Amino acid sequence: MTTRFFGAPVKRNEDRKLLTGQGLFIDDVELPGMLHVAFLRSQVAHARIKRIDVSEALQRPGVIAVYTADDLGAYWQPGPLLVPPPPIEGSIFNARTQVPLARDKVRHVGEPLAVVVADSRYIAEDALDDIVVDLDILPAIVDCEDALQAATHVHDDLSSNMAARVRQTKGDYRRAAANAHLILKRRFRYEHGISSPIETRGMVAQWNARADQMTIWDTTQAPVFVRNGLAAMLGLGERQVRVIAPFIGGGFGPKIMMFYPEEVVLPWISMRLNRPVKWIEDRLEHFFATTHERGQIHDAEIALAADGRILGVKDVFLHDTGAYDPYGLTVPINSQCTLLGPYVVPNYDSTFTAVFTNLPIVTPYRGAGRQHGVFVMERFLDLAAQALKIDPAEIRRRNLIPPDAFPYKNEIIYQDFQPLEYDSGNYEPVLDKALELIGYDRFLRDEQPKLRAEGRCVGIAVACYVEGTGIGPYEGAKVQVQSNGKVNVATGIGTQGQGHFTSFAQIVADELGVDVTDVDIVTGDTDRFYWGAGTFASRGAVVAGTAVKKASRAVRKKALKLASDAFECAEEDLVLADGKVSITGIPEKFIRLGDLAQRANPMRGAVTPGTEPGLESTQYFGPPMGATANGVHATIVEVDPQTFDLKVLKYIVVHDCGTVINPMILAGQIHGGVAQGIGNAFYEKLSFDDQGQLLNASLADYLLPTALEVPRMELDHTVTPSPLNPLGIKGAGEAGAIPVGPLLAQAIEDALDLKRKEVELLEIPLSPSRLFELTRKARPT
Structure with missing residues (x-):
């Protein structure tokens, strides 16, 4: 088969919809009876909460409800640890994850204290000023070096502000340094930054009490994880929760971080009020409420031979993880590993200490720690x-x-x-x-x-x-030829502008002999595809793309088998191209793929044991x-x-x-x-x-x-x-x-x-x- 699309600069399938304003984004979701949400956020970085009085806010016309941590009851709990630390011998890790609403203490500016539900966002925002908050302000831990010596702790149950310590070595750096012609020692500093996507975060949650069904539209890079986690928290089965990640105006990593407080609170509110609710992060909130990146200090040295060959590197660095560490050690581990680069480094000794501070949480952002190393x-x-x-x-x-x-x-x-x-x-x-x-x-x-x-x-x-x-654990894809001859592909991966609708279609088009425009791709909808990890670590094309390849190959095999039975010829004598299967050398004798799809789902007759109905296949791939x-x-x-x-x-x-x-x-x-x-x-x-x-x-x-x-x-x-x-x-x-x-x-x-x-x-x-x-x-x- 001659490749026609794979490797070619094919124009993106999704661009027509986006350029004509037909792409669905979270703020485009409008539902009957929808309410709007605003969060009261801490204006201080570190304080004990003495009192939150919402009585005046409840009196404002148009306000439907106001909730604090106490109102959440048993639903209030720290979020899950999203990524556990790697199994590195001797490492220390103190997991502390964020909560839906602060209850006893606030740990960074912007941490949510209360949530207002109203008929409009304007009313909800105005009602925030009606809430009285009494705080006992504590010293803020801002500098990650000072944090390790500070008497004040971000988390009172820990004896220090150390979140983690990990040492990894190869070879013997001390011996390499002893034999070096030159040793250089320097301190390197990388400061905090934000992702600042065009579209900030947002969510719409709709509980249908009659159907016992929760539908969520979310700006997430990992819709399956969000579905699984929220179903468990809400006491629902996974089939009762549908998460849709539509077009997203930039992800860059911070939208991976499942279970932001807002994502936890909105579905609970919708169930409590039995009405759809919407929250859209404004640009000011994005600076405080969405996770940051960077924030490291490296005290490092390199040992070199006279000809410039690297003999070894020693690196001791601090990583500012912010107030919580729900994403484990991904960022500093990436820094530790990527420092080695494309070079032969025979001896390496690297130790990092992750530190809790009273700053917003640090999670991956495009590059995810690799820049530092x-x-x-x-x-x-x-x-x-x-x-x-x-x-x-x-x-x-x-x-x-x-x-x-x-x-x-x-x-x-x-x-x-x-x-x-x-x-x-x-x-x-x-x-x-x-x-x-x-x-x-x-x-x-x-x-x-x-x-x-x-x-x-x-x-x-x-x-x-x-x-x-292209890291694991896995991704999957379902490829289905429909009766109109078009091919539908569904995968559990999300998309935020990477061109998945086109690159996946190119893989399918070459396998099934159809035009790339005749391949419809569905991403980020847990009702359309049930399993997947998400879009992060440059893994979409590698892992999901391979699953698409495997599923397309299986469908191709089915199509050729069906056609060979119909033509009573060997599969090797068939050509699959231009949306049809024909006999080699006799192009006028063909069956369209759509017709084969109908044959694969007969209305009468016995099905041969071991065959599957439909011209479709679901396959998974894990590298x-x-x-x-x-x-x-x-x-x-x-x-x-x-x-x-x-x-x-x-x-x-x-x-x-x-x-x-x-x-x-x-x-x-x-x-x-x-x-x-x-x-x-x-x-x-x-x-x-x-x-x-x-x-x-x-x-x-x-x-x-x-x-x-x-x-x-x-x-x-x-x-x-x-x-x-x-x-x-x-x-x-x-x-x-x-x-x-x-x-x-x-x-x-x-x-x-x-x-x-x-x-x-x-x-x-x-x-x-x-x-x-x-x-x-x-x-x-």
Whole structure:
């Protein structure tokens, strides 16, 4: 069979609906008799609750109900631990998960205290001002270093503010350091940020008492987990709860985190009042109520040979987990593992301590801790290159894992609980291609000296990375040929703009010989497909896509068997193409797929034992471990030495994500990732005071890159297929965001010639104001 769609830049099936305004988002859901919800949120970071008086709010016209923690009764309970910690020997983990409404204590600004239900959101918001709250304010734990010595504890039942401690090692770093030609020691800092999607979070919950059925529309990346968890909490069977994740305007990770307080409270309210209820997070709430990311401090050292080869790395870091840790240790484990990068690191000693603070919860956000580790390693290589007088690109080349070393075992445990192993790769051609496209040698030899002579501050940089993708546990898909000849595909995975409606259709189209526009995809509806894990860790195409492939292959086999029986010929003599099965060499003798679907569901006659009705199949796929993508980013930037305004003149991404399903969709993923990476590296920082108050909780103060700051990018790819799935694919959703921080730090250092001025950029973000502060001591008076 000749491939027609797989690997082609097919236009997205979903775009017509989205561009004509026909896409359903949560706020588009309008139901008869629907009520609206607003949450009263704590205005302080740490306090004991003495009294909450809602009596005045209940008197306001249009207010239907007001609830506090005490009203929830037995339903009030801490949420589940969503991701348990990996089984690493000697690790410590203190699980503390958030509650629906704060009862005895508040632990961060924005934690919900009460909920108002009213005829409109306007009335509900006004009623929040009627509620009287009496708090006994406690000292706020804001700095994760201070937290470990503080006498005040975020959780009173713990003897300290330590949430977890994990050490992982390979080899013997102490011996490696003793034999090293050079040892570098530095402190690296990564600050807090938010995901800031176009669509904030929201939910509509509708309880149908007559049908004993709960229907929930939710901005979630994991609808099956939400269904299972809420069914258990509400005392319902899983078949009584339907969760629908419609079109979602950006997920990026924080919408994975199932069981936000709002998600727990709204279904309970709907059952209590027997009316549908809606809550849509406003932009201010998003700064406090949706989880954050980043927040780490690394005290690290690297040991090197005289030729620049890495002998070992030691890293001790703090991870700010915020007030609770429902997502386990995913972010710091990713940092710990991804630091190793695409390099041979024979000796490694890494210990992290996760710390409770009175700040919003930290969970994965695009890259999910990988940026932190990559920042440490890539900055170390830049410093080592300077100290050893080796070109930055060359020192990376000398340390790359060779192609004959795959699968490459790193000997530590990854977030999927499996030993960290890179399935496949060929890293040097990726680096070579990036250097060629950026014009690395020519720029350093000819262009940069000329530009500096003109007084312009222009610098070049290159950064390498790996991206762990496609982790389990599993995903499934049901592929069904309908009587009209179209193919319906349902999967339990959610989608937030990754192009699943097209890439899955491309897989099906080639297997079943139909046009890609004749494949209808359903995602994120637990009544349409019952099982699945969700969309995270760049796993959708890898895991769900393989399940789609397997189900399509099974349907293809059924179709050929039915046609061979009808034609009384061997299956090998049949051609499946253009929506029909024909006999080889006799194209006019054919049966349409729709007709075969009808034959597969006969109204009369006996069914042969062992056969299944319908031209359909449901299949599941679970990879033994995650696939590892890799890439190199390169850039040329210009920095204004007076204002420190940054202009990206050229940006290159060369990426290897295995076999590519749709290069156009892949390009979009990388473009979006780079845009968020630039924001993370240069603009975005949540600034808290010593009382845990966020000082820049608006888009007027929290800087985001716009179309003016995000450059045009030149993309290229190499391909090393993954042996872990039959498609040979690896994920790519986070690749664009991961290495941007160290890349820009290196480029800015080069542009401003900061190495000569003995100024090092060891933190993120590097905003213009922060660059001014860091470089002021080096500027002439």
